[in-house]
Amino acid sequence: MSPQLTRAAAVTGSLADPATYLDGPPFAEFARRRREAPVSWVAEVPLRRHSARGTVVQRVGGYWAVTGHVAVVAASRRPEVFSSAERGAFLADPTSRADLERSRQLLVGMDPPAHTRLRRVVTAAFTAPVVRGMRAAIAEHARQIVRRATAGQPVDAVAEVAAELPLLVLADLLGIPREDRGLFLRWSNNLVGFDDPAFGGGDVEVFKQTFVEAFGYALTAAKARRRDPGDDLVSRLVTAEVDGRRLTESEYCHLWLLLVVAGNETTRHLISGGLDLLADRPDLADRLARQPDLVPTAVDEMLRWTTPIMQFRRTAVVDTELAGQRIRAGDKVVLYYISANRDESVFDRPETFLLDRSPNPHIAFGVGPHFCLGSHLARVEAAVLFEELAPHLRRLRRTGPAVRLESNFMNGLKQLPVTFAAG
Numbered sequence: 001m002s003p004q005l006t007r008a009a010a011v012t013g014s015l016a017d018p019a020t021y022l023d024g025p026p027f028a029e030f031a032r033r034r035r036e037a038p039v040s041w042v043a044e045v046p047l048r049r050h051s052a053r054g055t056v057v058q059r060v061g062g063y064w065a066v067t068g069h070v071a072v073v074a075a076s077r078r079p080e081v082f083s084s085a086e087r088g089a090f091l092a093d094p095t096s097r098a099d100l101e102r103s104r105q106l107l108v109g110m111d112p113p114a115h116t117r118l119r120r121v122v123t124a125a126f127t128a129p130v131v132r133g134m135r136a137a138i139a140e141h142a143r144q145i146v147r148r149a150t151a152g153q154p155v156d157a158v159a160e161v162a163a164e165l166p167l168l169v170l171a172d173l174l175g176i177p178r179e180d181r182g183l184f185l186r187w188s189n190n191l192v193g194f195d196d197p198a199f200g201g202g203d204v205e206v207f208k209q210t211f212v213e214a215f216g217y218a219l220t221a222a223k224a225r226r227r228d229p230g231d232d233l234v235s236r237l238v239t240a241e242v243d244g245r246r247l248t249e250s251e252y253c254h255l256w257l258l259l260v261v262a263g264n265e266t267t268r269h270l271i272s273g274g275l276d277l278l279a280d281r282p283d284l285a286d287r288l289a290r291q292p293d294l295v296p297t298a299v300d301e302m303l304r305w306t307t308p309i310m311q312f313r314r315t316a317v318v319d320t321e322l323a324g325q326r327i328r329a330g331d332k333v334v335l336y337y338i339s340a341n342r343d344e345s346v347f348d349r350p351e352t353f354l355l356d357r358s359p360n361p362h363i364a365f366g367v368g369p370h371f372c373l374g375s376h377l378a379r380v381e382a383a384v385l386f387e388e389l390a391p392h393l394r395r396l397r398r399t400g401p402a403v404r405l406e407s408n409f410m411n412g413l414k415q416l417p418v419t420f421a422a423g
């Protein structure tokens with residue numbers, strides 16, 4: 001998207017428009033909607049996307065924005081009414097039948113019971129005890145990253161801190177060479193950062209090509225693991241059975257790619273979001289440095305504050321009601337976790353970041369049958385990183401402006417120039 005198009009699109013101010021989020025999530029608009037009606041209509045917007053072949057217009061049909069905490073939780077817990085499979089889990093409507101079928105291959109785009117069966121294949125790899133067993137290796141990565149980042153030179157904390165840890169952990173988890181982690185970064189930027197001019201810029205070809213490349217890689221890894229299985233996740237996926245049969249090639253590839261994307265982009269934005277806040281708030285950085293035992297509650301507050309995945313979409317499959325609003329079968333319903341996490345009827349002083357907030361019933365990991373599989377892993381990654389960083393936090397300073405990702409889906413930064421140098 002050219003700067004000119006970005007400005008033109010921003011005029012809409014619609015929750016559906018990626019450009020609306022360029023200066024940060026529209027919290028005032030979310031607050032207004034929560035106050036007036038926790039389920040409210042967002043009108044259709046035509047989004048102009050830049051592609052190598054010129055400008056294209058994609059229609060994002062009108063939808064119900066669910067902005068209240070209670071309503072988001074209620075809808076998430078009723079997959080038989082609010083389906084992830086009917087029209088996919090993403091805000092933009094599927095562009096074709098094939099597109100819809102593709103999104104139904106992803107766990108996030110499935111409904112029970114198919115969803116429950118496939119999810120079972122990977123849950124064991126992400127339980128709290130399994131993740132606790134990974135803690136020492138994660139801490140070692142974090143130590144190296146923090147040592148490099150605090151050596152005195154200015155750093156881009158997105159590339160050199162926030163992106164690095166989840167990529168290294170994923171490489172270990174999947175049993176693939178660490179040197180290949182740059183590929184994971186590029187693929188997830190292209191798929192999730194799709195709207196941003198720096199990545200796909202809305203170019204469908206980039207999107208499709210990324211799938212081809214990533215699936216090719218996944219299949220090569222599968223072949224190697226079938227010959228020589230280890231205790232990594234790929235070995236588990238290629239030997240796993242659902243209903244007495246092995247995963248199909250397509251099931252395997254989609255699961256693999258979901259893990260690669262979900263496991264890196266989100267945690268990256270959580271860490272950079274936390275650092276971005278601490279760079280503005282020396283008082284908090286100082287307290288965390290003095291009281292590193294606050295890291296676990298601080299991480300949950302960073303999850304609430306940043307809410308890296310701002311929303312997921314559902315589709316009503318029967319006429320129903322949500323928070324007093326009538327919804328018809330076929331209506332698109334978008335669950336705004338980012339708004340729910342600032343809901344004043346659930347959180348005391350939601351606009352205040354509290355390092356020791358407890359309880360903290362945020363729903364940054366979603367809720368219900370699709371509750372994030374990687375929640376334990378993400379929490380441990382962020383916690384060990386901030387524990388390692390704690391002694392250096394008093395020296396955290398910006399060296400330039402942060403650059404935001406242009407997205408209506410991810411609340412993320414592309415760059416965060418900082419230094420941890422003394423003085």
Ligand code: HEM
Nearest residue numbers: 107108262263266267270312364365366370372373374378
């Ligand atoms: C800060 C980090 C993370 C955040 C904020 C986050 C957020 C979410 C959310 C909101 C969902 C719900 C999707 C829905 O309702 O349709 C989800 C699902 C999922 N997440 Fe995460 N996630 C994070 C980290 C991770 C990690 C580290 C992994 C794996 C390595 C992961 C893997 C998944 C998978 C596989 C699903 C799909 C579950 C299903 O549909 O049953 N996530 N995540």
